[in-house]
Amino acid sequence: MRRTRQEKAEPRAATVARRATVLAAALECFSRDGIDGTTIGDIQKAANCSVGSLYHHFGSKDGIAEELFIEGISRFNRGMVRRLRRCRGAEESVKAVVRFYCDWSTRNRSLASYLHSRDIDFSEPARDRLKAVYQRYIAEVFTWFGPFVASGEMRTLPPDAYVPLISGPIQEYVRRWLSGHYERPPGVVKELFADAAWRVMRGP
Amino acid sequence: MRRTRQEKAEPRAATVARRATVLAAALECFSRDGIDGTTIGDIQKAANCSVGSLYHHFGSKDGIAEELFIEGISRFNRGMVRRLRRCRGAEESVKAVVRFYCDWSTRNRSLASYLHSRDIDFSEPARDRLKAVYQRYIAEVFTWFGPFVASGEMRTLPPDAYVPLISGPIQEYVRRWLSGHYERPPGVVKELFADAAWRVMRGP
DNA sequence: CTTTTACTAGAACTAGATTCTAGTTATGCT
DNA sequence: AGCATAACTAGAATCTAGTTCTAGTAAAAG
Numbered sequence: 487m488r489r490t491r492q493e494k495a496e497p498r499a500a501t502v503a504r505r506a507t508v509l510a511a512a513l514e515c516f517s518r519d520g521i522d523g524t525t526i527g528d529i530q531k532a533a534n535c536s537v538g539s540l541y542h543h544f545g546s547k548d549g550i551a552e553e554l555f556i557e558g559i560s561r562f563n564r565g566m567v568r569r570l571r572r573c574r575g576a577e578e579s580v581k582a583v584v585r586f587y588c589d590w591s592t593r594n595r596s597l598a599s600y601l602h603s604r605d606i607d608f609s610e611p612a613r614d615r616l617k618a619v620y621q622r623y624i625a626e627v628f629t630w631f632g633p634f635v636a637s638g639e640m641r642t643l644p645p646d647a648y649v650p651l652i653s654g655p656i657q658e659y660v661r662r663w664l665s666g667h668y669e670r671p672p673g674v675v676k677e678l679f680a681d682a683a684w685r686v687m688r689g690p
Numbered sequence: 691m692r693r694t695r696q697e698k699a700e701p702r703a704a705t706v707a708r709r710a711t712v713l714a715a716a717l718e719c720f721s722r723d724g725i726d727g728t729t730i731g732d733i734q735k736a737a738n739c740s741v742g743s744l745y746h747h748f749g750s751k752d753g754i755a756e757e758l759f760i761e762g763i764s765r766f767n768r769g770m771v772r773r774l775r776r777c778r779g780a781e782e783s784v785k786a787v788v789r790f791y792c793d794w795s796t797r798n799r800s801l802a803s804y805l806h807s808r809d810i811d812f813s814e815p816a817r818d819r820l821k822a823v824y825q826r827y828i829a830e831v832f833t834w835f836g837p838f839v840a841s842g843e844m845r846t847l848p849p850d851a852y853v854p855l856i857s858g859p860i861q862e863y864v865r866r867w868l869s870g871h872y873e874r875p876p877g878v879v880k881e882l883f884a885d886a887a888w889r890v891m892r893g894p
Numbered sequence: 895c896t897t898t899t900a901c902t903a904g905a906a907c908t909a910g911a912t913t914c915t916a917g918t919t920a921t922g923c924t
Numbered sequence: 925a926g927c928a929t930a931a932c933t934a935g936a937a938t939c940t941a942g943t944t945c946t947a948g949t950a951a952a953a954g
Binding site: 895896897898899900901902903904905906907908909910911912913914915916917918919920921922923924 | 925926927928929930931932933934935936937938939940941942943944945946947948949950951952953954
């Protein structure tokens with residue numbers, strides 16, 4: 487029987503499972519001991535598989551790290567977009583970004599913590615994939631907010647300024663909380679930061 | 691002749707020089723190839739010294755990275771405090787934080803870029819040193835801003851919220867610029883971000 | 895049922911971080 | 925000055941951990 491899409495065969499069920507197992511194991515190791523702190527052997531043991539298997543699926547230790555990172559970002563982005571679509575109006579949307587950031591980071595603490603790490607040497611192709619993921623996300627988000635800017639409900643600013651202005655503070659707060667510098671969980675300051683974001687964004 | 695402070699001898703002139711040379715060499719390597727990407731051999735060649743010498747002064751590769759990080763942060767902090775002391779009033783002070791962040795990052799681009807990396811496995815003592823540096827800094831900064839909060843010129847917020855709210859956005863912008871995602875240098879958005887910080891901070 | 899391809903295993907290899915031993919140079923003290 | 929001690933430098937040897945390689949097993953395609 488001819489396969490519907492010839493370019494890419496469906497991976498076996500076992501493959502999907504193994505990759506997922508490895509990524510989960512890696513997340514556990516990475517978030518406990520850091521990327522440098524975990525060895526291939528650690529991941530291997532945690533995932534109950536052989537070195538060969540790891541290298542077959544991911545090519546290298548950094549390959550595992552990349553994959554985990556890109557998948558995590560994608561999950562976050564999907565969640566954010568879903569949340570935005572349920573909003574009405576500019577204020578609710580801007581605040582939703584901040585609130586979602588809080589909620590998601592609290593719910594997915596170890597993944598969030600991993601996504602804050604900067605120590606992955608992305609390979610060229612991985613960098614490209616990540617860029618693509620990010621651009622698709624930004625396109626969706628800007629499409630969402632565009633009308634509010636057009637109508638004057640939100641300020642008109644250089645495009646590069648929006649993300650840092652809206653997410654910068656909560657991101658920084660969460661980062662510090664995740665790395666143990668701050669005690670109080672983000673939920674406590676959620677509304678404060680949401681209000682602050684809106685203060686900055688609302689039209690004059 | 692008895693030494694004034696017996697606990698810690700003055701290091702030799704040659705020692706000071708060599709440490710500085712190594713740190714400069716390391717910064718060059720790290721910011722070009724990343725921490726993982728540079729080998730001890732690279733630093734050794736760039737600094738014109740032997741492996742033994744490196745290990746004598748810094749104990750390990752991470753030791754070099756730690757030292758560079760802590761020294762960089764200290765430099766940044768000193769500059770910020772100096773700048774603040776020249777300010778009059780709450781608005782000028784808040785805006786000065788943002789402006790200084792911009793200016794310093796632009797002037798010390800490679801060091802700034804290095805300080806944004808998160809991939810250093812700090813040893814326990816280094817972590818403590820860093821914490822001490824940070825707390826001294828925070829104490830000075832809060833002493834500076836305290837009166838403005840007391841007088842109502844600035845809002846009263848949970849202490850942990852100030853740094854993320856004021857510096858978060860510009861920090862995020864600069865980070866993206868340093869890693870090549872944004873084209874326009876921070877100078878271009880400096881006043882915009884300074885205004886935003888003040889919008890968030892000024893009393894109602 | 896055979897051929898091909900995806901996948902697994904673990905031993906062998908290798909790059910690079912760290913340790914060790916042997917020296918050299920400066921400083922403090924009498 | 926001259927000895928003792930500590931700071932420092934050098935580079936070979938070691939050891940850890942990432943990667944590669946070869947041989948095999950299981951599953952899908954035809």
